[in-house]
Amino acid sequence: MLRFAPSPTGDMHIGNLRVAIFNYIVSKQLKEDLIIRIEDTDTERNIEGKDKEILEILNLFSIEYKSLFYQSANLKYHQKMALQLMTQKKAFACFCSDDKLDELRQKAESEKKPFRYDDFCENLSDEAVLNTNAPFTVRIKRPEQNIKFTDLLKGSFDYAPFDVDSFIILRQDKTPTYNYACAVDDMLMDISVVIRGEDHVSNTPKQIHIRNSLGYEKEIKYVHLPIILNAQTGKKMSKRDDASSVKWLIEQGFLPSAIANYLVLMGNKTPTEIFTLEEAIEWFKIENVSKSAAKFDIDKLRFINRKHIEMLDEMRLSKILGFADADIGKLGKIFLEEASTTKEIKEKIEPIFAPKTSCEGFEEEFSKLKECLQKAPFFEDYEELKKYVMEQTGLKGKNLFKPLRYILTGVDNGPNISDIYPLIKNYLGEIIK
Numbered sequence: 001m002l003r004f005a006p007s008p009t010g011d012m013h014i015g016n017l018r019v020a021i022f023n024y025i026v027s028k029q030l031k032e033d034l035i036i037r038i039e040d041t042d043t044e045r046n047i048e049g050k051d052k053e054i055l056e057i058l059n060l061f062s063i064e065y066k067s068l069f070y071q072s073a074n075l076k077y078h079q080k081m082a083l084q085l086m087t088q089k090k091a092f093a094c095f096c097s098d099d100k101l102d103e104l105r106q107k108a109e110s111e112k113k114p115f116r117y118d119d120f121c122e123n124l125s126d127e128a129v130l131n132t133n134a135p136f137t138v139r140i141k142r143p144e145q146n147i148k149f150t151d152l153l154k155g156s157f158d159y160a161p162f163d164v165d166s167f168i169i170l171r172q173d174k175t176p177t178y179n180y181a182c183a184v185d186d187m188l189m190d191i192s193v194v195i196r197g198e199d200h201v202s203n204t205p206k207q208i209h210i211r212n213s214l215g216y217e218k219e220i221k222y223v224h225l226p227i228i229l230n231a232q233t234g235k236k237m238s239k240r241d242d243a244s245s246v247k248w249l250i251e252q253g254f255l256p257s258a259i260a261n262y263l264v265l266m267g268n269k270t271p272t273e274i275f276t277l278e279e280a281i282e283w284f285k286i287e288n289v290s291k292s293a294a295k296f297d298i299d300k301l302r303f304i305n306r307k308h309i310e311m312l313d314e315m316r317l318s319k320i321l322g323f324a325d326a327d328i329g330k331l332g333k334i335f336l337e338e339a340s341t342t343k344e345i346k347e348k349i350e351p352i353f354a355p356k357t358s359c360e361g362f363e364e365e366f367s368k369l370k371e372c373l374q375k376a377p378f379f380e381d382y383e384e385l386k387k388y389v390m391e392q393t394g395l396k397g398k399n400l401f402k403p404l405r406y407i408l409t410g411v412d413n414g415p416n417i418s419d420i421y422p423l424i425k426n427y428l429g430e431i432i433k
Helices: 014-030 050-060 071-087 098-110 126-130 178-188 198-213 246-251 256-265 277-283 298-311 314-320 326-337 342-353 363-375 382-393 398-409 417-431
Strands: 002-004 034-038 067-070 091-094 137-140 147-151 155-159 168-170 193-197 221-225 228-230 294-296
Touching: 002 014, 002 193, 014 034, 014 193, 014 221, 014 228, 014 246, 014 256, 014 277, 034 050, 050 246, 067 071, 071 091, 071 137, 071 168, 071 178, 137 198, 147 198, 147 221, 155 198, 168 178, 178 198, 193 198, 198 221, 246 256, 256 277, 256 298, 298 326, 314 326, 326 342, 326 417, 342 398, 342 417, 363 382, 363 398, 382 398, 382 417, 398 417
Parallel strands: 002 034, 034 067, 193 221, 228 294
Antiparallel strands: 091 137, 137 168, 147 155
């Protein structure tokens, strides 16, 4: 199995989506199932409805998965295995208060040392533990040997026992901490490859240590993807960057196919620049992804989005634009010279169908033209319509073309009316009413 394991604590950002896409591609290549695991054990940070939003986005990007799990459903296993570790003296009850731990943290800070637990409670006798009524956490004993692993992108890592520490695996309310729940679930679900962001690198030795302590011998392969930087600022993409939110990108009119294309292309060697996810499955190699941070450039995404809109079936594009007419899809593509998202195309088409009461500077001509067009017979060809209007109104030059363009398009400039007219001629009644 492979797994995508998001937390329902906020909007899905592009880094999450990139992880989901890479997991999907590799699962298809390995012919292994992909599962979705909603990591919801941090109840205080969970936001209601975010899990559904995550699943809707995965569906929007056609990321198929075998099963859906909620981490909280495995609580009995998390507790049972913690008890097993305590029985085997591989974990221990820790009664240290938050105040005591803060004191140790401040001491380490003043000595300019990394904070590590001092193992005070590890040496308590069974009798002392039994006679203590205070609330306690459960800590796993630090490993006796170094924890080593190889990342398929970043190479070898070697963590000393001091780096891993005697960390908490069950909180005082006996819910699991992130690393513990993650390690146990990867074990229970027979995960073979973990693809995630590089901010998890320091979690990996802890998770390996948990599985080692539980006697799990299967080696899990790891890939930690570099962070994504804002190309304009050179800084890590943060929640304050609108473009970091997948939801925002969709709302702005970026197509899922284009976003997926860009997230695979970014910091990667690909045989072509424009492609679909299905095509990427044929040639994608996870080891070709750059070890350096990837730069997210919204202008590059705009270019790719324009290409994907060009490739869209006209009827499908028209439905995205709120119609069901291939002609409106063709009209949308005409505006691609000025627009690069479906939202921008909609903004170009809306004035065509918006009410028009007058045309500044050409008020009289506007009224005359509107009256003429309302009475005009249907013309297949724009030249025939133009000839009819000129004959009926006697208007010519800018006195004809300025108000005529405004009546037909709602704007003063843009693509040639001769290109637009064949695609809107069936809507003339609605346009000039």
